[in-house]
Amino acid sequence: MFTLRQLETFREVVRARTTVGAAKALNVSQPAVSNMIRQMEARIGFPLFERLGNRLVPTPDADEIYRDSESIFSLYQAFSHRIETRQRSEAGHLRVVGTPPLANALIPQALREFLSRRPAVRVHLDTRRITGVMESVETRMADIGLGLNPPEREGLSYEVLAMAQMVCVFPPGHPLEDKVAITSRDLTGLPLVLYEPNTSLDRAISSDILTRELRTQAVAEVRYSSLACLMAEAGLGVGFVDSLTATVGDRYRLSARPLYPSQPVPVCVITRKGEPAKRIQATFLSELRRSPALMAIQEYGAEVPDHAR
Structure with a gap:
């Protein structure tokens, strides 16, 4: 139906929202991009873009074509990369x-x-x-x-x-700093920064530690450990991170204590x-x-x- 070059041009127009921007990205002329899009629309029999001012907005059908083409280009990029590695050591x-x-x-x-x-x-x-x-x-x-x-x-x-472990992080001077290890009882009543449910770090903390009651103390849910550190550093709540993150240089102004029982990750x-x-x-x-x-x-x-x- 479409050539790979046509799909590549179409995807650049979707990203740039203008034929001029797409032409610059592809290092071709703007008329060449416009002609390519017209050829595609003529072949499939329906428009791919609507013009709003100086912008080209993809139609719902075009959005779907764009998403469907992702896997094609992922495979193509992987294939191209393997060919390139054969050209050198x-x-x-x-x-x-x-x-x-x-x-x-x-x-x-x-x-x-x-x-x-x-x-x-x-x-x-x-x-x-x-x-x-x-x-x-x-x-x-x-x-x-x-x-x-x-x-x-x-x-x-x-x-x-290596087997890291999950630790609690909090600003220096926090009452938890007096503990050698942190139990779920120590966390009762404290604001907590948790992870999105069922993520790898969320799964690393057992329900024996992070009980249903403690989950109700969450002030925020984050996706990444770096955000958990930044939230804890700002004093918004006690965070949970892996010990690798907790010990990397002096990146965060935080104290860390392991959980008890130990929570390996x-x-x-x-x-x-x-x-x-x-x-x-x-x-x-x-x-x-x-x-x-x-x-x-x-x-x-x-x-x-x-x-x-």
């Missing part, structure tokens, strides 16, 4: 995707050490929610995925790099099952396992006894 390119906690606390430091000895290596780094991380690995948009507490999915392989690397790793991928993973940031998790856990306060 496999050792020269690494694609990593991670969830925000690991993108903030682990991956940059690991890449700094890795690339310091390999200046010719090029890295593509992306950050997504855990479902997006798994999809990126599945569709070969990424060689390696990194996430906390990922759900199992057929076709993917999981390796636990695995730090996992995600790869495609049954597929041998590229040499550069295997080397990076080998160094990642010895990352100082991962060692800091173990040191943090060693300082806190497993028994109560």
